[in-house]
Amino acid sequence: MNIINTDPKMKTKRIITDQKGAALVEFAVVLFLLVVLVFGAVEFGILYYNKQIITNASREGARAGIIAYGREAYYKTDGDIKEIVKNYCINHLITFSGSPDLVDEDITLVPGDRTDTASPPFEFGSSFTVAVTYNYGFLLPGFFGFGDVPISAATTMNRESST
Numbered sequence: 446m447n448i449i450n451t452d453p454k455m456k457t458k459r460i461i462t463d464q465k466g467a468a469l470v471e472f473a474v475v476l477f478l479l480v481v482l483v484f485g486a487v488e489f490g491i492l493y494y495n496k497q498i499i500t501n502a503s504r505e506g507a508r509a510g511i512i513a514y515g516r517e518a519y520y521k522t523d524g525d526i527k528e529i530v531k532n533y534c535i536n537h538l539i540t541f542s543g544s545p546d547l548v549d550e551d552i553t554l555v556p557g558d559r560t561d562t563a564s565p566p567f568e569f570g571s572s573f574t575v576a577v578t579y580n581y582g583f584l585l586p587g588f589f590g591f592g593d594v595p596i597s598a599a600t601t602m603n604r605e606s607s608t
Contacts, residue, residue, distance in 0.1 A: 484585065491539050492581055492594065498537045499577050500598040506530040506575035507600040510554070527552045530577055541584045551578045555601075574601040 509521045509529045521529070530552050538545045555574035576599035583594070 488583055488585070492583075492596070495538055495579065495581055496596045496598070498534065499579050499596055500600070501537070502530045502533040503575045503577045503598045503600040504602075505533050506552070506554075506577070507573055507602040510556075510573040510575060511602045511604045523554050523556075526554060526575065530575065534577070534579065538579070541582070545579065547577075547579060552576070553578075553599075569604050572601050572603045574599055576600075 506526045506529055510526050512521075527549055531547050534545055534547050553574075553576040555576070557572040557574070576597065578595055578597040580593040580595050582592075
């Protein structure tokens with residue numbers, strides 16, 4: 446610290462010329478904000494990706510529910526459709542807690558005119574809806590102030606023709 450005294454009659458004036466720690470403090474503040482922005486962008490990017498995966502899983506389930514090639518081996522039961530949706534989610538969702546915990550209650554089937562006992566299990570022109578709900582857990586939930594965020598998607602498809 447340098448003390449400059451220009452006039453003996455004036456009070457001594459102190460001027461701080463040593464600023465070695467100022468850059469470190471500024472860097473710490475900026476680094477914290479940068480880390481928050483980067484982690485926030487990554488978290489919401491993964492959330493958006495998982496939303497697309499849930500949408501695609503509902504599409505796969507709806508497609509499996511309406512498709513038939515004229516052979517009974519291709520007809521899917523409600524249990525088969527739920528397994529297709531679960532397997533798609535398990536293989537594609539990004540989670541930080543291991544495998545996604547999707548249960549049968551998270552998958553809703555609205556059959557329209559579809560029944561598991563008929564062969565084929567639906568009338569042509571009938572609709573079939575698959576709705577999927579998944580609770581996305583953030584990596585740093587307390588830090589961002591969020592708990593689990595439910596994301597859901599529903600797909601309705603119509604059986605158009607027999608070919």
